[in-house]
Amino acid sequence: xxxxxxxxxxxxxxxxxxxxxxxxxxxxxxxxxxxxxxxxxxxxxxxxxxxxxxxxxxxxxxxxxxxxxxxxxxxxxxxxxxxxxxxxxxxxxxxxxxxxxxxxxxxxxxxxxxxxxxxxxxxxxxxxxxxxxxxxxxxxxxxxxxxxxxxxxxxxxxxxxxxxxxxxxxxxxxxxxxxxxxxxxxxxxxxxxxxxxxxxxxxxxxxxxxxxxxxxxxxxxxxxxxxxxxxxxxxxxxxxxxxxxxxxxxxxxxxxxxxxxxxxxxxxxxxxxxxxxxxxxxxxxxxxxxxxxxxxxxxxxxxxxxxxxxxxxxxxxxxxxxxxxxxxxxxxxxxxxxxxxxxxxxxxxxxxxxxxxxxxxxxxxxxxxxxxxxxxxxxxxxxxxxxxxxxxxxxxxxxxxxxxxxxxxxxxxxxxxxxxxxxxxxxxxxxxxxxxxxxxxxxxxxxxxxxxxxxxxxxxxxxxxxxxxxxxxxxxxxxxxxxxxxxx
Ligand code: HEM
Numbered sequence: 001x002x003x004x005x006x007x008x009x010x011x012x013x014x015x016x017x018x019x020x021x022x023x024x025x026x027x028x029x030x031x032x033x034x035x036x037x038x039x040x041x042x043x044x045x046x047x048x049x050x051x052x053x054x055x056x057x058x059x060x061x062x063x064x065x066x067x068x069x070x071x072x073x074x075x076x077x078x079x080x081x082x083x084x085x086x087x088x089x090x091x092x093x094x095x096x097x098x099x100x101x102x103x104x105x106x107x108x109x110x111x112x113x114x115x116x117x118x119x120x121x122x123x124x125x126x127x128x129x130x131x132x133x134x135x136x137x138x139x140x141x142x143x144x145x146x147x148x149x150x151x152x153x154x155x156x157x158x159x160x161x162x163x164x165x166x167x168x169x170x171x172x173x174x175x176x177x178x179x180x181x182x183x184x185x186x187x188x189x190x191x192x193x194x195x196x197x198x199x200x201x202x203x204x205x206x207x208x209x210x211x212x213x214x215x216x217x218x219x220x221x222x223x224x225x226x227x228x229x230x231x232x233x234x235x236x237x238x239x240x241x242x243x244x245x246x247x248x249x250x251x252x253x254x255x256x257x258x259x260x261x262x263x264x265x266x267x268x269x270x271x272x273x274x275x276x277x278x279x280x281x282x283x284x285x286x287x288x289x290x291x292x293x294x295x296x297x298x299x300x301x302x303x304x305x306x307x308x309x310x311x312x313x314x315x316x317x318x319x320x321x322x323x324x325x326x327x328x329x330x331x332x333x334x335x336x337x338x339x340x341x342x343x344x345x346x347x348x349x350x351x352x353x354x355x356x357x358x359x360x361x362x363x364x365x366x367x368x369x370x371x372x373x374x375x376x377x378x379x380x381x382x383x384x385x386x387x388x389x390x391x392x393x394x395x396x397x398x399x400x401x402x403x404x405x406x407x408x409x410x411x412x413x414x415x416x417x418x419x420x421x422x423x424x425x426x427x428x429x430x431x432x433x434x435x436x437x438x439x440x441x442x443x444x445x446x447x448x449x450x451x452x453x454x455x456x457x458x459x460x461x462x463x464x465x466x467x468x469x470x471x472x473x474x475x476x477x478x479x480x481x482x483x484x485x486x487x488x
Contacts, residue, residue: 019363022059022068024049033060037067037203043346043375046071050376057362063209066368071376073383073409079359080351080372080413088415089352091369094214095205098225099196100232103272106280106349107200110415116270121419130422133170134322137427140165141434142319147178148439148468149476155468159289159431161186163282166427171274172246185241192234193279199228239275281420287344288428293466295338295390296441302392303441306331307471310437317474320433322426328433329402333392335429339410340378341390348372348412377409438475439468 025036037060038045046069049058056072070076080087089110096107105117123129140162147158161178164186168174180186199205205224207213218225296303309330314320325332351370358364379387383405384394397403411418418424435441444465470476 019358019361021061021066022057022359022362022364023053023055024059024069027061032062032064034062034209036060037062042371043373046371046373047376050373056376057359059362065209066365067371068364068368069371069373071373072380073377075359076372076377076409076413079357079364079370080416083357084414086353086355086357087351087370089354090416091208091350091352092211093200093205093208094211095199095207095224095228098207098214098218098228098232099199100235101196103275104279105273105276105419110354113270117273117276118415118419120270120273125419125423127422130426131322133166133423134426134430136170137166137430138321140169141427141431144178144431145319145434145438145475149470152468152470153444153465155466156290156464159293160286161282162289162431163285163427164189164278166285167278167281171277172242173249174245185238185245188234188241189238189278190283192231192238193283195227195231195234196279199224199231235275238278239272242274242278277420280418281424284344285424285427288338288424289431290464291342291344292334292338292428292432293435293441294464295334295341296436297443297464297466299390302334302390303436306334306436307440310433314437316472319437319475319478320430322430324433325426325429329396330392331429331433331436332402333395335425335432336395336405336407337390337392338428338432339407340384341388343374343378343410345410345412346373346375348374349416351414351416372413374409378407435468438471440471442467442469 025033027033028035046058049069050056050071056070056075058069058071060067060069070079090107092109093107096102096104101107105114105121108114108117144158144162144165148155151157157179161176161180164180165176165178168176168185174185176183176186200208203209205228207223207225213223216223216225218229309328310320313327314324320328351372353364353366353368353370356364356366378384381387395403395405408421411421411424444467
């Protein structure tokens, strides 16, 4: 056994000697590519590098840390899917521990604790299990439509929180009521997630580049400890307030009987899973919905075509349910195109290698950070001609049937693929279908919105002005008859 291990190490070292690193900018002697590594909007720099080095796999290194950037679906699926036993770790970011985010599945190293979390998600969010949440989704989405009627010029106030409303009602039976500015649980969670995500942007935290700095006392200036400790406090508050709410619900026997959610909490999910879901689900889901709304404003013909399909298949005086999904191929194509046009994550969460590897003759050392450039996949000219245009038609074959490209890459890869993808898919799809059934999505007359927003997800994240005009009287009348909108 020992001899086999030593032989394997010697073989890999030899391979290293005979295999170069993937191409990339030439490193300087001591600091490597430290100054080349982009701080913000890194995907734009990676696009330039891919063109310059004619390669779908790139390499840079800084202070001994290797970073490999994957730009094609072929390279990504070969490494992350087929060799997932090597490519499923996460980079070690000390700031995670300082912020108190070690409980977060997304940032966890590949190992037993992570597996325990994944088993929990698999049990509750696999395809068949996700169907159980359809009623809760529908209820919240229809409530959102009704709210649009009261604020047709500021619908973003309501759709920005739909992901959070669904997650909180599903997880804790907590009824988050928009507008949510005064909701303590929501406010601290949003702040903790936003600030924490900013600290994880490459280059934002010096302690991630120089991990030994984590041993300095927390008062030491210039390291970012002060901000990290603020996030830790917010995170603790977030966990404490959700826990307080769950305990108060459990203490209420009447609620225990009727709430499926509380009984789920009593089944003791691994520590922190609820908080992880609340951190991961709302913001990604709303980013996808915001992209859809932007597309509907910019492409009114696409919107009209989808509405004609809805009217024909489910009728003009009906609201859709998830059961209608397979009868609405054009809407399905819009759903796919939304994920492709502006992927929620231009760069999916980085993976890390747990052993040395060789791909296409290039050496990839153990411990490398693997950056997955989703946008390069989604905007590959050979697969998606005119990639900046929103064209659902690209998902149909010559026989006008939907093709096999379901844009699954929007949810990541391999063993770390998003465990909430079924839930996210049905929430986003039903939101799209419901909005188009009841409203015309319009640009406000003074709007300057244009497709340049493609590259500014932060701008479209629920901030782009939009107007929702009721399509016909049916929905307005139905909303007045409140009870008929409740799930049966
Ligand atoms: C449109 C909505 C969503 C998008 C686009 C999205 C996308 C992603 C992506 C790209 C990853 C990283 C995958 C990788 O490393 O290869 C991820 C991870 C994750 N997502 Fe989602 N997600 C969405 C919604 C959700 C929802 C609704 C939940 C919870 C129910 C969720 C829970 C998670 C968790 C826990 C991880 C960490 C997985 C791990 O590291 O093993 N996400 N998601």
